[in-house]
Amino acid sequence: MSTRDSIQDWLATDGLAWLHLAKTLFAAFIAMGIAMRFELPQPRVAMTTTFVLMQPFAGMVLAKSVYRFAGTALGMLAALVLGAVFVQQTELYVLALTAWVAACIALAVRHRQFRWYGFVLAGYTAALIGIPAVTDPNGLLIATLSRGAEVMLGIVCSSVVSALVFPRHASATLAQTLARRQARFASFAADVLRGRLSRIARERRFADFVDEIVGFEATRGFAAYESPAMRSGHRGLAGLNSAFMDACARLHALDQSMKRASIARDALAPFLEELARIFEHDALDVHLREYKATLATRLDFTTSAELLYRFVDDTLRYVSISIGEPSNERMASRYEAKTSRFVIAATFVRTGIVIAATAWFWIVTAWPSGGHAVIGATLACGLSSASARPSKFIAQMTMGAAIAIVTGYLFLCHVYPAIDGFTLLCAMLAPPLAAGAFLAMRPASAGYGIGFCVFFCLLAAPDNRIVYDPDLLLNNGLAIIVAMLAAAIACAVVVPPRTQWLVGRTLAQLRAMAALACEGKLAGLGERFHSGTHDLMSQLRGLLVRRSREHRHALSWMLVTLEVGQAMIDLRHEARTLNVQRFPDALRIAWSTSFARVLRDIAVLFRQPDSGTLRRAISSVVASIIVAESMLDEGHDVRRVLAYLHVVRSALVDPDAPFDARHR
Known part of the structure; x- marks a missing residue:
């Protein structure tokens, strides 16, 4: 040198x-x-x-x-x-x-x-x-x-x-941080799609993204004081971080679906490999657009295929915002810190x-x-x-x-x-x-x-x-x-921050974010859900010793909360657009009743996780799946509803999930 x-x-x-x-x-x-x-x-x-x-x-x-x-x-x-x-x-x-x-x-x-x-x-x-x-x-x-x-x-x-x-100026550092984060996410996504990482390695990488998301919000907040340009782009940066949280959650849900269904991974292997190569390409946005344009016609919308499509869609939204393209979607709501x-x-x-x-x-x-x-x-x-x-x-x-x-x-x-x-x-x-x-x-x-x-x-x-x-x-x-x-x-x-009781309360509030996904108002719910979940996990990462049993337990709860909570938000959106008037009265009543039970029992499960609430939640989801399957001939939107119900069910019955008493 x-x-x-x-x-x-x-x-x-x-x-x-x-x-x-x-x-x-x-x-x-x-x-x-x-x-x-x-x-x-x-x-x-x-x-x-x-x-x-x-x-x-x-x-x-x-x-x-x-x-x-x-x-x-x-x-x-x-x-x-x-x-x-x-x-x-x-x-x-x-x-x-x-x-x-x-x-x-x-x-x-x-x-x-x-x-x-x-x-x-x-x-x-x-x-x-x-x-x-x-x-x-x-x-x-x-x-x-x-x-x-x-x-x-x-x-x-x-x-x-x-x-x-x-x-x-923080604005220059912010641009460098975004470029490094996007490169790390692309490399991580390619490794996940190819199944190269162990479960512990994946969890640690997702945990690192939590710190980056919270740190980005802090940097974005004080960068707005530096120039009128940064203040005018303040909401755009908020949308960028929101899109990144969505993409991370989609990647985790897709990874879990592939892990639980080897048949689906084998069937989607060519598509996953193609997408992994795209993430390793420099012109990520161009190739993602081409990939998304052909994906819907090449795949039947089973559970894993739907998750793959939504992951590509959210990642494309994140990449588009990062390169400054105008978005037709409503801007993200304000990042909400939770304590x-x-x-x-x-x-x-x-x-x-x-x-x-x-x-x-x-x-x-x-x-x-x-x-x-x-x-x-x-x-x-x-x-x-x-x-x-x-x-x-x-x-x-x-x-x-x-x-x-x-x-x-x-x-x-x-x-x-x-x-x-x-x-x-x-x-x-x-x-x-x-x-x-x-x-x-x-x-x-x-x-x-x-x-x-x-x-x-x-x-x-x-x-x-x-x-x-x-x-x-x-x-x-x-x-x-x-x-x-x-x-x-x-x-x-006197009640130190790291005392087990106080950490447990913070963890309970993190779990309650899944209940918010079931009960909160749909307008801006995704942003509130993701920001609150990541912020609470960031606090727990500061309280718990890294790589300890307690830290991994909290991380497991964050990941399952993200997976189920995002699926419930998607499910509520799809159910809202579902034209139930075309169904027979008995089927329409059965769907409304079963869907209401799913929302109630999932919220109760995450607020009070035990074997009883877990069994009730699984039963409610299975009942809704049975009703949704009877409506499959009525339209494409029903298949999306069914896909998200399967995501929730597979997350609840996953033996690695923290619902089981042995993990709590």
Whole structure:
């Protein structure tokens, strides 16, 4: 490799990380300098904002800034209202503030991605402003305005630096991601059609697609902030991701049908091989159109043939949208993220216990640094709420905070007194802050980096008027460490996210998506079903150990939910277009009754899976198949209905399905 190629490779990999690091420090020092020039009380708050806010892409920073601005404004308002209602009533004020913070963090868990941070800021800002007001209620208004100005300054500096200094745009990365995803899907589809992959390998590849689907939604969300073109194409990208979810579900259903019926695989072998070669061809869209045009005339619409046709149809829709062709179909509805209400309630309870216990100890002991302990507990609960392992994340933050206290002590005693001038100040602050920001960029060490940067800025960063009081620094730091350790213990003991009961509730909500396919309104049902199922599985993948028995069990439920749920949606669409008026009255009544039983019993099965509900669901489907077979001479659309009924029946009787008690 030549020197030029090596440089380009470095710029495309490690160079981007160093660029992000330099931009983060630049934004932090600009925010600190402006805050000092305007003589704001605590420039450190502006610095802290930039470290929390900076992201690799301009759209990520702008999206985060919007929600941070809204969350900060809401937190300021809450601090003022609670301070006015509970003036000079310390216990009631702290209790109300605890309830507010716990509610905000619980809502952050419900509304994830960048909306998560808006709710976290609404709670944290109220605590940051309101806790000092417990001992000084007369300074509440001034503290609110000052803190708001400092936070807004950090937001502006982060946004300007990210957008103007060597900006990186998520839209370019999004295009590359889509190209790689389409290539991986085409290769995977060819392997599945040829039967080259084992069951475990197929399941893992489908699970990887879950992460890609959820990650794409996050990227699509903040890319819309970068340019008018991305905002105008926002719904098109949503349709693209929806089409990809449909194609993945169709591929899985086709694969299961081939696995369960060897005769069908042998009969369709020439068509499967032809389609596999098409997926290996560069002009995928052209060849898929030709293949689809001749497929209907070459195949009788048995179950497997119908699934093959629908897979080709959905894949062609996905490829067409990806190359920018206009679609005649209604655009996809909004991606719906799902969070179990039990997870939200557990987060509220856990956060409330931690903050209330810390605040109670502060009040009854008149601890001088107790206010910092409450703020530390609030930060720990808020910043860890998005983690699947909050106790581990808080432990990392605690270690980072401990290192920040030691570093801050050295700066306060030896560095600040020996330097003069803003330039030299920035030069001395750059090495430790760069080290913390570097750690924060890596998922495995993010807790250490965030803990160091946030608490170094809050405890030891310079203000316009530096107070050289090492004892105060150590006392406040010790209070924060104690509070965070208590928060880590609470997160490990009080209904932790990975507890079996809570994971079971999330899994139950995933299964309930099949019930939604049976009972929900048909308009936009496919998009709601797929987005909810994939989002819940993404949460379970974060909670469970990869390749463990529990993870594979959850993945089995996701795949059978996708298979049966998609078949039920297709069945409902076909039944809706079925002209039942041409049937005799007895046959029409028998079909309506049996179909209603199928919808009811499938929904009950996925809500309460056991041997009894499984037998009833199988009986209902078989009864509907018998009725549908008696209508076969009445038209082609009946064969489609019968095909989807066979898909559901084969999924229910599959010995590898998780319905059986031995698998649960």
